[in-house]
Amino acid sequence: MKQLRAYARMHRELFAISLKREPRITVGTMACLVFGAIAFAVTGLSMKYVVDSMVERDATAAIIAAFLAALSFTLDRSISGVYYILQRELIDKVGHIDLDPAIMRAAGTLPEVDHLEHTEFLDRMTALRNKAWAVIWSTLLVGEACSMALRLLLALAILGTTSPWLLLMLPCAAVQLILDRRGQAHEKQSELDLAEDKRIQDHLFELCLSASAGKEIRSTGAAPELLERYGAAADRARTTRLRGQFTGSLWRIAGWCVFAIGFTISIGLVIAQVQRGTATAGDVMLAATIGAMLREVVSRAVSSAAGATGTIRVLEPYLWLREYAEEHRETGERKPAPERLTDGIRLRNLHFTYRGTETPAVEGVSVDLPAGSVVAVVGEYGSGKTTLMKLLAGLHRPSAGAIEVDGTDLSEMDIESWRSSMSATFQDFGRYHTTFAEAIAIGDLRGGSAAALDAAVAAADADSLRSRLPDGDQTQLGTRFGGVEISEGQWQKVALARSCMRPAPLLFLLDEPTASLDAPSEQAVFDSYMARSKQIASATGSITVIVSHRFSTVAGADLILVMKHGRLIESGGHDALLSAGGTYAELYGIHAASYS
Ligand SMILES: Nc1ncnc2c1ncn2[C@@H]1O[C@H](COP(=O)(O)OP(=O)(O)OP(=O)(O)O)[C@@H](O)[C@H]1O
DSSP: OHHHHHHHHHHHHHHHHHHHHOHHHHHHHHHHHHHHHHHHHHHHHHHHHHHHHHHTTOHHHHHHHHHHHHHHHHHHHHHHHHHHHHHHHHIIIIIIIIIHHHHHHHHHSOSSOHHHHSHHHHHHHHHHTTOHHHHHHHHHHHHHHHHHHHHHHHHHHHHHHHOGGGGGHHHHHHHHHHHHHHHHHHHHHHHHHTHHHHHHHHHHHHHHHOHHHHHHHHHHTOHHHHHHHHHHHHHHHHHHHHHHHHHHHHHHHHHHHHHHHHHHHHHHHHHHHHHHTSSOHHHHHHHHHHHHHHHHHHHHHHHHHHHHHHTHHHHHHHHHHHHHHHHHSOOSOOBOOOSSOSSEEEEEEEEEOOTTOSSOSEEEEEEEEETTOEEEEEESTTSSHHHHHHHHTTSSOOSEEEEEETTEEGGGBOHHHHHHTEEEEOTTOOOOOSBHHHHHHGGGTTTOOHHHHHHHHHHTTOHHHHHHSTTGGGOBBSGGGTOBOOOHHHHHHHHHHHHTOSSSOSEEEEESTTTTSOHHHHHHHHHHHHHHHHHHHHHHOOEEEEEOSOHHHHTTOSEEEEEETTEEEEEEOHHHHHHHTSHHHHHHHHHHHHHO
16 A cells, blocks of 8 residues: 555656656647547547437438547547657656656765665666656556546446446456457467477578588488478477467457347347337447447556556666665765865774675774875785775765764765765776776866876876877777777776876775786886875875785785774784784785795
8 A cells, every 4th residue: 555655656746747847748648648538438429419310300410410420539549649659759758868867866876885786776776777768658557547447437427327238338348358368368378389399490490501500411411300390390380379379269259259249238228228218319329339449448448557557667666766765865964074184084893784694794893094194905805895995985884883084973974075085996997988088087077187187197007008099088998889998907097097086085995906907017006006195195184095915015005904704803014914923924925925
């Protein structure tokens, strides 16, 4: 019931959006539905007056009534055509222009990223992809179902007031529809049953035409056998289809027989009323006209209602996304990010467990990241390094504990302001299929200048990539839009350059920034990053956090955090950790040996 109310509210809102955006088309669509229903009733009533006027020998009235009947019938038919054109227009204009961006906005601007990572949510996001048209279409289908219900009510009112016996036609029309559907189901089933024989035919046909199998077919002399099998499969498919169509037709004939019997009895009863003088000849004509159209009205009412229900697979995720976005929007007064860092970032007993999992990915992490420091996070696979980075970026809310930025809890900070004060590149960096310059400049849309682009490219050691691009900065990246394909390492350099577009971020997160690079490029990038981090740090107290598997690259960091199973097991400077002889010293030793 709650869900039904939610759907009804959503349809009302969609109708309001549609009315606001395209008032003429929306009103036109609704008018088509209402006028269609009225024209349907007028056709039947006019036919009644044609006959009654003729019985009364009033030729003028009969001609006017006949003209009205023809006009309303034509209107009813042509209105359907206009309705489908207007419906298409609304789907294009409201669905693609309004709803698609609304879905993108709801999904793409939420502060956190759970809805993009958790499978239950991902399924819903997939169902919504490019499906906004189905959302508005469902509202139109509801309108269509209402209009068909109106036709049905009018038909029943007309039939019922003419003679209650005529209402017998309704169950007969419903039975006809049910039997007709059963007939269709038989035909569909036969198409499914013959699919395998069709595949056999296709396969044998392909074999005979293929060069590779052709040699074997000739050398083994298998051609006659293949042809025989092809013939047998074709014969089986033909028989299956014929059987399905025959059975389907029998159901259909049975359906029409039921309708014809109901129709004949009803009309016969009205004729009897005419003889008794309680009905007119026109009533017989009215009953015949409306009765003949009744079956189509029932069928269209059922199919639009079924269509509206069928779109629930898109409506449900759409409703869910709206509610989810509403629940997860930041509300209330929030503090802005500081201009510069004085103390640094404090992690207080930080815990985080991913939705749908039991084991915490980060557990009880407490550490101070001093302002102006370069922090390295190391640890084995799955030890919680990336999760820690995402928590620092505010992409997930801690399950317990807190992150304090110069004493302000991140959960009380305006996340937009925090994000615009930081830069980050993650392991699964984006690949923007646009020009080289744009793919980097997107890292700082507010402050991007040619000089900033040059500096970012240099910091990411991407100058040599840039110089080899055929159209320089304007080279289209990726083949999707006819550009050049670049290697994984080159995509990573573009991502790194993008993260360097902000000249002085307060927090600079680098999650495995060099995983796709070769050893010399990796060292060059690290050296350049270390130098850049120190330079930024002196200006704004900025903190750089680097995740890396390669220990040689992190030795120069001011603070090294060693993670294991989500816990922080060691922290300190390189020399201190080495002399402590713990996990870091052990892993560093293994790493140094394998690279020596
Ligand atoms: N989106 C997610 N949903 C559920 N569990 C996740 C998700 N992302 C990570 N995890 C789990 O959380 C734990 C920590 O993962 P995380 O990616 O933070 O580790 P990591 O140290 O960065 O690993 P790697 O070095 O392989 O990148 C792992 O057990 C991982 O399986």
